[in-house]
Amino acid sequence: MIEVKKISAEDAEKIKNLDEGHFLDLKRKEISPAKLTETISAFANTSAGEIYIGIEESDVLNIKNRVWSGFNDVEEANGLLQVIESMSPLGNHYRVVFYKADNQNGVVLHLTIQKTNEILYASNRKAYIRRGAQKLPIESEIALKRLQYDKGITTFEDELIKVPTEFITNSVVTLGFMIDVVPMSEPDSWLKNQLVIIDGKISVAGVLLFAEEPQAILPKRSAIKLYRYHTGDDEGERDTLAFDPVTIEGHIYKLIEDAKNKVKEIVEGIKKLGPNGLENIKYPEEALQEIITNAVIHRDYSILKDIHIRIFDNRIEIESPGRLPGHITLNNILDDQSARNPKIIRLINKFPNPPNKDVGEGLKTAFEAMNKLRLKKPEIGENENSVIVTLRHESLASSEQMVMKYLETHDEITNAIARELTGIKSENSMKDVFYRLRDRNQIKPVEGKSGRSSAWERK
Template sequence: MIDIKKITPDDAQKIKYLDEGHFLDLKSKDIRPAKLTETISAFANTSAGEIYIGIEENDILTLKDRCWNGFNDMEEANAILQTVEELSPLGNHYSAIFYEADDQQGLVLHLTIYKTNKILRASNRKVYIRRGAQKLPIDSAEALKRLEYDKGITTFEDDLLSIPSDYITNSIVTLGFMIDVVPMSEPDPWLRNQLVLIDGKPTVAGVLLFAEEPQAILPKRSAIKVYRYYTANEEGERDTLAFDPITIEGHLYLLIESAKNRVKEIVEKIQKLGPDGLENVLYPEEALQEIITNAVIHRDYSIPRDVHIRIFDNRIEIESPGRLPGHITIANILDDQSARNPKIIRLINKFPNPPNKDVGEGLKTAFEAMSKLRLKKPEITETESSVLVILRRESLASPEQMVMEYLQGHEEITNAVARQLTGIKSENTMKDVFYRLKDRNEIEQVPGKAGRSSAWRKPK
């Protein structure tokens, strides 16, 4: 028997305007059951998710709005529930509950879809996966083989820990988190429903996300170590260590934010010689955020080692325990996904302003942020037991340097060619580069060429 839970009008409003994405979808109660199973297949085969059935989207002139239009009674949803149940022999791929609220029409059915150990096919026998807010069919033997490989991996995040349940049910973290959960719920049943509290025992994922001090329960595998070396050498040595390594602790949401802020604080004190003297070193905050987030939520927690962040004069190294999961390689890491810790990834996404807001796009964001500052792309390498990401404070060469290097092998350079080399889009910005070089007597304008034909050369 599926329960009916009454929620407040405020919670009903929150449900109506939830953002659809990688872990959540809103559907009309009139959706065909067979069509719904495609979304269920996608969630079950990827990183799990939630579906609210009974939310309509109305077009009002050019505006879009949503309304609560639920089932008149539980029996009206029988066709959907029966179809969902038939997808798996054991029927353990989902949980369901109905919500009702004052001043709202009918019952909204909330399905929580779990990531299954086996491949879950839709009613049409096709296999789907979730990418962002889309469900995508698996239509090649190679892709299906990759999915099978991913599903054969057992994740350490599901291991049970022999500690009292109130480490997570009654923690400050959980109590504060539940205030923002939609709809409002009690910690114990909610944590059990999310499968981070099983048979009265917290899982590794539950402790990492909701315990006040996960490091006391999972030592040597749940903190971040930060180092600062006064060197640009390939290896950091003890005599170049600026201070004793800093250990950052806390539940994962706090851990990521604290680490980012501490690294940013240390980096902002570093200076380098620039065209006008000493200037502060800058790394894009988005790149730091995304790579630290990835290092924490995608790491292998079965390995008893912390995440290490090493700050050098010319680079930042972020090392995360565990090799790349599943079928992910250095070649496809920007275009493909494999969730080693799907519960951690999904549940941390529920926190306010989650660190993994754009699921699956984190590394792309880091690459784009470095490119905007005309810095070299992040370097990703795989060691025997870890993944290492390096953010180098090395320009793709400054525009001035790129111009001069070009003129070492060419007689002259035009504005158009220089913009292609440097990535500068503005013609006037490129002119400023030429004028700065001219002021230093590095280049001169080619006589007899003006307008669009104007060019620059080394002084004769």
């Protein structure tokens, strides 16, 4: 049964004033079923989204005006609902709710579209993707192949490379692995049984796992680039680079370990202002291990781009090429799984002390590790061709708590010191923290200091 929900006039106004974008679209009730399927296809093929149908928009002298102009009743929307129901493989990957409100005309249809595992086509037999507030048709075979990789329908790890099989059958990596893991088998026959050698050719997965130097065979898509910026700004500039970018290479089991150790080495040399003065920054090793592992084993190897790790004064950014695979979105990434490279994930788990011990639990482990150190949880973002995970060295303590903790061991605190301590960027926002503490009778201005030299002390 379709839900009809009564909402307040205030909530109706909020719906009318929503900003259209990558995850949201507003449509007139007169939209044709065919056009609606294009928008649904775009959301289902990209990152999920919401559609409100029954909101009219006019533009007079560059001033947008929106009006709630819904369906007379639920039955009037049956034509749209029937077309949606017929879309395959949408299945149960959508939710329908009608909203009505006092003093508003009709009921507005709210569709929540989930990301699908398979490619969803519109009624014109074209597939669409969402980019910002636009829906874009997939017009070429190359673009369709890219969407298949993004969805995990096909995987680049199974592509075959024309290099001699000896690159992996007789490598130091394979010989060591065979001795430790499957001593009763011969490398050639075992690798064939694992389908990393097929018809005398090595798969991408085989190269990445067992070649001594995968970067010689798969350049620009199998290494890790590491940067250290002397800044906490949003972007790192060339003049803030501490040293030339470091390139980390090797088979992916070694790549993960070497990258984690190098990041740890650099991070432990950074000092940040804390309640007791300058303190060494420390991130939980489990968080670094899990996020770097995820970046390596879940990346899209069809994209000609290395993994990038950027170390700033106040955070680490780990950028992995490729969008989230399958039905995974930013909302369900901690609860659901979709393996873009199942062969790599399975085989690296056979190595001694594998980096992905708890398969499917990596990001949860990272979140838990950050929480144990009372640091803010990792931030996960997705752009057009990559996923970026950010670890911030910011305490879970409130800004007020951090100021008072600092004043336990210092006579006074300035706005600049407090901003560095708390991660707050705005001077005015920091003043608001001071004012709240003042109003609670906990701190007071230091007499004789004003302007840029003004400071606060415990009361």
